[in-house]
Amino acid sequence: MTAAGRPRDPGVDRRIALAAVELFGEAGWAGFSVESVARQAGVGKASIYLRWQTKEQLLLDALAAHVANVADADTGTLRGDLVALARQLLRLYVGTSRKAALRMSVEAPTIPGLAQRCEELRQAQIRAARAMVKRGIARGELPEDTSVTLLLDTLCGGVVMHVMSTPSHLQSTLPDQIDTYAVRLVDFLLRPPLTAV
Amino acid sequence: MTAAGRPRDPGVDRRIALAAVELFGEAGWAGFSVESVARQAGVGKASIYLRWQTKEQLLLDALAAHVANVADADTGTLRGDLVALARQLLRLYVGTSRKAALRMSVEAPTIPGLAQRCEELRQAQIRAARAMVKRGIARGELPEDTSVTLLLDTLCGGVVMHVMSTPSHLQSTLPDQIDTYAVRLVDFLLRPPLTAV
Secondary structure, three states: OOHHHOOOOHHHHHHHHHHHHHHHHHHOHHHOOHHHHHHHHOOOHHHHHHHOOOHHHHHHHHHHHHOOOOOOOOOOOHHHHHHHHHHHHHHHHHOOOHHHHHHHHHHHHHOOOOHHHHHHHHHHHHHHHHHHHHHHHHOOOOOOOOOHHHHHHHHHHHHHHHHHHOOHHHHHHHHHHHHHHHHHHHHHHOOOOOOOO | OOHHHOOOOHHHHHHHHHHHHHHHHHHOHHHOOHHHHHHHHOOOHHHHHHHOOOHHHHHHHHHHHHOOOOOOOOOOOHHHHHHHHHHHHHHHHHOOOHHHHHHHHHHHHHOOOOHHHHHHHHHHHHHHHHHHHHHHHHOOOOOOOOOHHHHHHHHHHHHHHHHHOOOHHHHHHHHHHHHHHHHHHHHHHOOOOOOOO
């Protein structure tokens, strides 16, 4: 039985995808090659070409699986949904996928063959998040004229800014604060008014 | 009189710095060279080395002048200050400096000789923004226990997210919306509560 004839090992698929995410985060598209991903994943180049025809497809699959995978969460309450969303985003920007997530925003529009698919992934994330807020409005948890966009801009942006403005020597404390910060952020946005009426 | 003996032309300094910002935004640190900046600015390499000894110093000066230049604004009211801050950030992320600003967040920590100074620039921006909110608290415009960090995370992050989640075919409309969005964003954050008590 040849190597190519063996059933594919999902552990290897995952290792390659994670190596692709890490390498893209560190070196960007300019430093992204099948050879480097293979070295980082500890597999041969053939193992990668067995699975992906081009490095664009490899990166896109890796980003879709490990970076752009914000899912709708239907917890039954607006607060529960938004805390779940904030947690997902914090995990994304705090973990090893952080640099890849930021680079995806910066570089994807200039990578041939990736721009359109990355934009589709981003728009799918936005639709999932908007669905949460719209359910909250439908359940009467929010006034009907609430700006879905402003609520999500400030929630998702708050996560990114929190992570980006944490000084380097405190970055290692971020993973332990994910749950606490997610709740504080959501409660801040749903809070009583800041200014006296 | 030799070329080196002429008084320096501030127009040339500015053209070089803007070319450096644009090139860094497009190609990142991997594609950043004195030669490419010179070509983009339409000057000789000697004109750059006359002013900056290394490409690290060139990029740092260019980022400090055109990307990390968020200034304190003391308009007399919290709302006025925050709208001014949001406008500054929107101009930064909407204009030609957008890609450089995003890349600075992603790449600066890994560029030798730039990481520490970029972090100092970032911390100076954060201090300027915190001063605005603290004045609002001191004037009694905000409750004393307001989280300065959460207010700024959501305000500054809201700007970044607004720009990043605008689909490519609508990006060209962003410059005309800066003032309107700045006011909407600030009023959303200082608004009456979203949820009924």
